[in-house]
Amino acid sequence: MSEGIALDNWWRCIEESVIRGESKPQGLPDSLDPLIVDLAQAAVCLVRMDLEPMSDLLKKTEGLTEPWVSARTLIDLRSRLFLARGDKSILELIRDQAQQLVGANPDSPTKARTHHFLGTLHVQANQPGLALSELTLALELIGDAPCRPWILDTISRAYLYLGARAEWRRSLKKTIVDKDREDDHLGIAISSGSLALAEIQSGQPQEALNVLKETLDRRGQHLEPLTRLRLFTFCLQALLEMDDPEQLSKYLSHLEECLAECGQEKVAPVGFARMIRARALTRAGFQKQAIVDLNLASDLLKQPELQLLINYWRVVLFPEDQKLQEKIMALDLEVSEQDKVTEGEVLARLLLVQNDLDQGQREAAIARLDETYGRVVETNQPHWIELVDEAYRGVDPARQAAKSIERFSGRPAEQMSLTTTEDATIIFADLAGFTQRSTELSAEEVMETVRSVFELAVPLLALHQVRPLQHLGDGLLAACQGENHEARGLQFAIDLVQRTSLASRVRRQMGESWGLDLRAGVNSGPVVFGMLGSSFKQEWLAIGKTTNLAARLQSKGEIGEVVTLPEIAARVGFEAPDAILKPYEMKGFSEPVPVLRIPVE
Numbered sequence: 001m002s003e004g005i006a007l008d009n010w011w012r013c014i015e016e017s018v019i020r021g022e023s024k025p026q027g028l029p030d031s032l033d034p035l036i037v038d039l040a041q042a043a044v045c046l047v048r049m050d051l052e053p054m055s056d057l058l059k060k061t062e063g064l065t066e067p068w069v070s071a072r073t074l075i076d077l078r079s080r081l082f083l084a085r086g087d088k089s090i091l092e093l094i095r096d097q098a099q100q101l102v103g104a105n106p107d108s109p110t111k112a113r114t115h116h117f118l119g120t121l122h123v124q125a126n127q128p129g130l131a132l133s134e135l136t137l138a139l140e141l142i143g144d145a146p147c148r149p150w151i152l153d154t155i156s157r158a159y160l161y162l163g164a165r166a167e168w169r170r171s172l173k174k175t176i177v178d179k180d181r182e183d184d185h186l187g188i189a190i191s192s193g194s195l196a197l198a199e200i201q202s203g204q205p206q207e208a209l210n211v212l213k214e215t216l217d218r219r220g221q222h223l224e225p226l227t228r229l230r231l232f233t234f235c236l237q238a239l240l241e242m243d244d245p246e247q248l249s250k251y252l253s254h255l256e257e258c259l260a261e262c263g264q265e266k267v268a269p270v271g272f273a274r275m276i277r278a279r280a281l282t283r284a285g286f287q288k289q290a291i292v293d294l295n296l297a298s299d300l301l302k303q304p305e306l307q308l309l310i311n312y313w314r315v316v317l318f319p320e321d322q323k324l325q326e327k328i329m330a331l332d333l334e335v336s337e338q339d340k341v342t343e344g345e346v347l348a349r350l351l352l353v354q355n356d357l358d359q360g361q362r363e364a365a366i367a368r369l370d371e372t373y374g375r376v377v378e379t380n381q382p383h384w385i386e387l388v389d390e391a392y393r394g395v396d397p398a399r400q401a402a403k404s405i406e407r408f409s410g411r412p413a414e415q416m417s418l419t420t421t422e423d424a425t426i427i428f429a430d431l432a433g434f435t436q437r438s439t440e441l442s443a444e445e446v447m448e449t450v451r452s453v454f455e456l457a458v459p460l461l462a463l464h465q466v467r468p469l470q471h472l473g474d475g476l477l478a479a480c481q482g483e484n485h486e487a488r489g490l491q492f493a494i495d496l497v498q499r500t501s502l503a504s505r506v507r508r509q510m511g512e513s514w515g516l517d518l519r520a521g522v523n524s525g526p527v528v529f530g531m532l533g534s535s536f537k538q539e540w541l542a543i544g545k546t547t548n549l550a551a552r553l554q555s556k557g558e559i560g561e562v563v564t565l566p567e568i569a570a571r572v573g574f575e576a577p578d579a580i581l582k583p584y585e586m587k588g589f590s591e592p593v594p595v596l597r598i599p600v601e
Helices: 007-019 034-047 051-060 068-084 086-106 109-124 128-142 148-162 166-181 185-202 205-222 225-239 244-261 267-281 287-300 304-317 324-336 341-360 362-379 382-395 397-409 434-440 443-464 485-509 543-553 566-571
Strands: 422-432 467-472 477-480 518-533 538-543 561-564 580-584 593-599
Touching: 007 068, 007 109, 007 185, 034 051, 034 068, 051 068, 051 304, 051 566, 068 086, 068 109, 068 267, 086 109, 109 128, 128 148, 128 382, 128 485, 148 166, 148 443, 166 185, 166 443, 166 485, 185 205, 185 225, 205 225, 225 244, 225 267, 244 267, 267 287, 267 304, 287 304, 287 467, 287 477, 304 324, 304 341, 324 341, 341 362, 341 382, 362 382, 362 397, 362 561, 382 397, 397 443, 422 434, 422 443, 422 485, 422 543, 443 467, 443 477, 467 538, 477 485, 485 518, 485 561, 518 543, 518 566, 538 543, 543 561, 561 566, 566 593
Parallel strands: 518 561
Antiparallel strands: 422 477, 422 518, 467 477, 518 538, 561 593, 580 593
């Protein structure tokens, strides 16, 4: 504690000031050490992206001691993230220092905010699973601090990157409600923009436009020009997906008015607005002005992945350009130099696929499409996967189906239609208390719960090459075949129960009584695999004692547990000091069966 204020109240003053749109921290005691006031001012400047005075203020506060030095370190790390511009080595250094900061502050209010920062880093690095773990801790530690909705906002981004759309919508809508209660105009604008962008990517541009219009009507007069510019940019993006020239012209005018208000601001939102405006101007037939806007966007958005996106639009928007093929070749070179998968890379790769087809090079197009598919499945971003699937359907629909099967099984699709008997690992996961849940919740809420479990499972199924066989109401039957199937199958079950447990913790922090309370059974042994059905309906089956025992093992577990046989855990070298070994009576066995119950944190 310093003179007149505790660290948690200091953070609260900063966050409440930001919410009210203040340029200086309000509510700090007059007697407070000037260095701690300067540090608070640096934190406010950081949120407002006013980086030059923030840097000077941080230099002035180098002589602080704990607990203020930890707060200063976090603010410094946040500022360095802004300046990193995607540099991988710098980002790794920032992450390592943030992890050290968490360990150095076991009871500090700075700890929750550092977990939030780590979650943000993981989201930006396309590691949404790790992000969800950090953000859940942040949410549980933060209490009723004003930044709580900001953490929920980042959780929604992690869910979106995981492909968990049901949980993403739930958390983001809750965030908007919380921000509305606090009258957080800026926060609502940010969350509404995130919601709108995801609705656009989900093929719902009208829904996106409705969200944006409501926010602008209710909050627009309280927002600074740059924030309104961001919302109008999303409005144009939604309208570009719709056939409504009148509204497009109307919102193009709104965007131009906002750009004029922003004056000579040289920040990223202006660059994105220029890029979207170029697309709208081209649609309206103003190609020369569109070229000027793309050039201005290029001057502001210097990151390589954004330069790639801009160059993609240079090709798409101006197909009559005499140097078109030269630009396409340059685009091909840029794509090959990308590290992290981004929107620009995906769109550029698909453009190159179409160019190969236009040149009559179908085999080259398919090879390029296969490479693109390999890149997007690393991210599990549903929008990008859908774009690639759509491209496959236009070139070779059977190949798209085969790729999807191979993604989860790790085997060629033609092998999956054969009837075989082989050693495999069967996983049976089940929602606890589903019968009671289905009587208390609406039909829509019941289906959303089931959908959430399966959406959270998808990236893990692909990661461990586990094949989903059947969705049995509230349960999932899956199989893991091939080399190391026992280790991969057991780890999948543990990861799935852990991920749904995190989602349950987030739900309960949002005041909900029903979580995604999962338990799973894992068994290995001989299994009969085959396909059953006709052209009307087909499904893969896994039949035999191994499958039956997996289901019975699952029934012996508590919520948040994975249940298996001790010999399976021993064979794969899995150790869990807190696991429970206990014999149970099992149907089909004359003696009690020793069972290993593994609690998943």
